[in-house]
Amino acid sequence: MKSSGIIAAAAILMLPSLGVAADQSAAPKAAPAVVSPAAKGKAVANDRNKGNCLACHMMDDGEFPGNFGPPLSQMKERYPDRAVLRKQIWDATVKNPTSIMPPFGKHGIMSESELDQLLDYLYTL
Amino acid sequence: MKKVLLLLSMVALMPSGAGVLAAPAAAAPGLIEQAEAARKEADALGFEWRDTSKLIKSAKEALDKGQKEESDKLASLALLQSKAAIAQAKSTAKNWKMMIPK
Amino acid sequence: MKKTIQRRLLTGALVLMTALVTKPAHAVNYQALVDADVKKFQGYFRKEFPDVKFEDYGDGVYALDEDARKQWKEMEEFPPYELDVEAGKALFNKPFANGKSLASCFPNGGAVRGNYPYFDEKRKQVVTLEMAINECRVANGEKPYPGFKGDLAKVSAYMAYISRGQKIDVKVKSAAAYKAYMKGKAFFYGKRGQLNMSCSGCHMEYAGRHLRAEIMSPALGHTTHFPVFRSKWGEIGTLHKRYEGCNDNIGAKPFEEQSEEYRDLEFFQTIMSNGLKFNGPAARK
Numbered sequence: 001m002k003s004s005g006i007i008a009a010a011a012i013l014m015l016p017s018l019g020v021a022a023d024q025s026a027a028p029k030a031a032p033a034v035v036s037p038a039a040k041g042k043a044v045a046n047d048r049n050k051g052n053c054l055a056c057h058m059m060d061d062g063e064f065p066g067n068f069g070p071p072l073s074q075m076k077e078r079y080p081d082r083a084v085l086r087k088q089i090w091d092a093t094v095k096n097p098t099s100i101m102p103p104f105g106k107h108g109i110m111s112e113s114e115l116d117q118l119l120d121y122l123y124t125l
Numbered sequence: 126m127k128k129v130l131l132l133l134s135m136v137a138l139m140p141s142g143a144g145v146l147a148a149p150a151a152a153a154p155g156l157i158e159q160a161e162a163a164r165k166e167a168d169a170l171g172f173e174w175r176d177t178s179k180l181i182k183s184a185k186e187a188l189d190k191g192q193k194e195e196s197d198k199l200a201s202l203a204l205l206q207s208k209a210a211i212a213q214a215k216s217t218a219k220n221w222k223m224m225i226p227k
Numbered sequence: 228m229k230k231t232i233q234r235r236l237l238t239g240a241l242v243l244m245t246a247l248v249t250k251p252a253h254a255v256n257y258q259a260l261v262d263a264d265v266k267k268f269q270g271y272f273r274k275e276f277p278d279v280k281f282e283d284y285g286d287g288v289y290a291l292d293e294d295a296r297k298q299w300k301e302m303e304e305f306p307p308y309e310l311d312v313e314a315g316k317a318l319f320n321k322p323f324a325n326g327k328s329l330a331s332c333f334p335n336g337g338a339v340r341g342n343y344p345y346f347d348e349k350r351k352q353v354v355t356l357e358m359a360i361n362e363c364r365v366a367n368g369e370k371p372y373p374g375f376k377g378d379l380a381k382v383s384a385y386m387a388y389i390s391r392g393q394k395i396d397v398k399v400k401s402a403a404a405y406k407a408y409m410k411g412k413a414f415f416y417g418k419r420g421q422l423n424m425s426c427s428g429c430h431m432e433y434a435g436r437h438l439r440a441e442i443m444s445p446a447l448g449h450t451t452h453f454p455v456f457r458s459k460w461g462e463i464g465t466l467h468k469r470y471e472g473c474n475d476n477i478g479a480k481p482f483e484e485q486s487e488e489y490r491d492l493e494f495f496q497t498i499m500s501n502g503l504k505f506n507g508p509a510a511r512k
Contacts, residue, residue, distance in 0.1 A: 064440040068433055074508050093423070098224055100433065104424040108205045109421060171488065173480040174421045206421065213418065221417035225426050226271050 010064045041121025050110045051118055056101070060125055068100060086119055156200035157184050163207030172214035177206045233273025257405040258398065260496060264412070269498045271431065272447045284448030285506045291435045292442050300509065305331025305438060308456040308508045311463040323367045329382060332363035337386045340505045341393030344494050346404035353407050353426035353490040357383055357465055361485070374458055375468035380454045384463055387454065395451065397498045402509055411495025414488060415446075421478030426492075441512075452496045452509035463508065466493060 045051040045059065054058050056068035065071075082125065087094065090105030090124035104110050154162070160181050167173040180203035187196035235478035254331040272284065276291065284292040286319040289299045319329045319337055333339050344452055361371035399408050415426045429438070430446035437443075460468075467489045471481040481489045 066437045066439050068436050068438065070192050097220065098428075100424060100428040102424070107421050107423060108202055142367075168480070171482075172419055175478045175480050176421070177477055177480070209421075213423065217419065218413075221413050221440040224416040224418070224425050226427070226431055 007058070036038040037117050038124050039121075041117035041119065044110060044114045044118045045121055047057060050114060051104070073120060073125050075125050085122070086115065089115060089118065136170050137149045144203065155180060156187065156197055156204060158209060159202045159221035160184070163204055167210035167214065170211060170214035172210045172217070174206050177210070180206065191196050238311070248498070252458065253406075255402070257402065257408075258400060260405070261399045261408060261480050265499060267501070268422055269447060272434075272445055275434065276385075276445070284445060285451040285503050287448055287452065287509075288400035288442045288444040290358045290448070291445065295442060295512075299483035299512075302510050306456075307510050308454075308463055311381045311384045311456065312508065313385075314378075315388075319384050319385055323364070325367055327367050327401055329363055330357070332366075333386070336389065338389040338393075340387050340390030340507070341384065343396070344397065344490065344497055346399065346401070346407060346494070348401055348403065351403045352487070354493040355485065355493055356386060357467070358485050358490065374465065374466045376460070376462055379484075380463045380468075383454045383465060384508040387505060390505055391507070393505045394500050395497060395500050395503050397494070397501060399498065404459060407491050408498065410488075411493070414492045415495055419477065419479045420474065421482070422476075424477045426473070432433075436459070445500065446496065448500055448503055450505050451500055451505055452507045454498050454508050455510065455511045457511045459512065 013046065034061035042060070043081040045053045046062070047056075054062040054065045058065040058067070058073075060072070075085070078087075090099035090103075091103040092099040093103060103111060103116055106111070160177075162199050164173060164177050164181060168179070184196045184199035184203060187193075187199060269281070272279075273281070279290050286296070286299075289296040313358075322328050327374065330337060332464075340356060343359065344353050345355045346352070357374075357379055360379065364371055372382070399405050418428075420423045424445065429443045430449070434443050434445040450466055454463050455466075455469065455471070456463045467484045467486075470489050470492065471484075474481040
């Protein structure tokens with residue numbers, strides 16, 4: 001887990017700036033801004049073709065959230081074991097075969113690394 | 126005449142197609158072919174997903190442009206989608222009654 | 228002794244064979260099976276939404292949400308489908324090349340919405356209104372209307388409009404009809420698409436809940452009010468167009484207008500609304 005975090009951080013440092021607010025007066029070849037895994041995870045959550053979590057869940061500062069599922073808050077308390085939350089998002093039908101929640105991992109809606117980033121974001125809520 | 130007949134009989138006995146002379150890589154179906162075959166199966170079951178044929182089309186286009194890695198990535202995703210759709214078709218056929226509210 | 232046993236065995240075999248080839252004493256009452264399903268289905272909604280009147284389910288989501296209903300009532304003062312009904316009337320009476328018209332195929336001036344869908348026992352398939360419209364055209368040497376929208380939806384809108392108030396009472400009388408009904412039922416409840424959802428998920432268990440800013444309509448009453456002028460489409464569209472959109476939304480490859488899958492689904496859904504009245508065409512968000 002820890003080593004993948006370091007690799008992820010290194011990979012992120014290699015990325016060009018994602019438009020995160022930077023000093024406008026800096027020289028054109030300034031170092032790229034660091035985008036935290038949690039910020040990437042928020043992007044995955046809000047991408048309508050990936051997490052699209054707001055469709056069904058109240059989450060963070062999202063507007064017009066749906067109410068199919070419970071609000072996504074106090075995630076550390078509700079899911080102290082990250083692996084359990086990961087499995088739930090990967091395929092919710094394992095626990096509940098009739099669950100309306102899409103199997104985000106099993107059905108390839110998001111990649112494994114995107115799922116990891118999403119978890120990083122969810123654990124900040 | 127005999128030489129011609131001998132040659133002709135050799136050709137006749139060879140396995141059909143260019144398989145024998147072709148490079149070994151062409152013998153096994155590539156990712157795109159696998160994805161397309163699986164997509165057809167999902168379609169026949171009535172459970173093909175929305176984006177699978179688009180992914181296969183993009184995989185072919187990437188291959189034409191020489192972007193093998195990109196093509197493989199797209200074809201793999203299309204194959205995953207098709208296999209999952211086939212599994213879903215079987216699961217739904219078996220379990221749909223479970224979805225009826227009590 | 229041996230001959231008596233042999234004769235008895237032979238008689239027994241004959242009786243058995245006769246029993247197997249003739250009709251059983253009581254055939255399966257498919258209508259009763261279906262009626263039991265309808266009772267359970269409608270009972271589910273009565274329990275979920277005790278304050279909603281049965282008749283109001285024809286208004287879909289507007290039966291469930293007061294704010295949405297107000298906005299919709301305002302829209303109904305100048306219904307966006309009015310021009311389509313007029314255009315549909317003109318198309319209904321427009322002569323084909325052979326002198327006949329759609330009016331020649333449908334009795335009662337076209338006020339026949341209440342007769343569809345029905346199970347055609349001869350052809351062993353579900354016949355919908357849109358299918359009948361196009362079959363009339365083809366039988367008279369005309370090209371069928373393209374599906375989902377345009378002229379097909381306009382003619383259907385006119386016929387629905389002049390049929391308003393007709394009761395929904397779709398029958399299932401044979402094994403073949405029941406088979407089509409069960410195919411529609413399996414489609415309705417079965418999970419499909421990349422998002423692994425079923426019609427029943429959103430429109431039964433989560434009916435009335437919010438998906439982002441949209442309210443899920445109840446499945447009871449789903450097919451009463453089509454064709455529909457949907458603001459999102461900016462035009463009038465058929466029931467199968469709505470099916471297409473929904474399937475697309477859940478990541479499933481949609482079926483064609485008047486495909487067997489969608490006709491069987493329409494058959495099942497309309498039966499589940501038996502007792503309600505046809506009230507199309509309608510305006511929807």
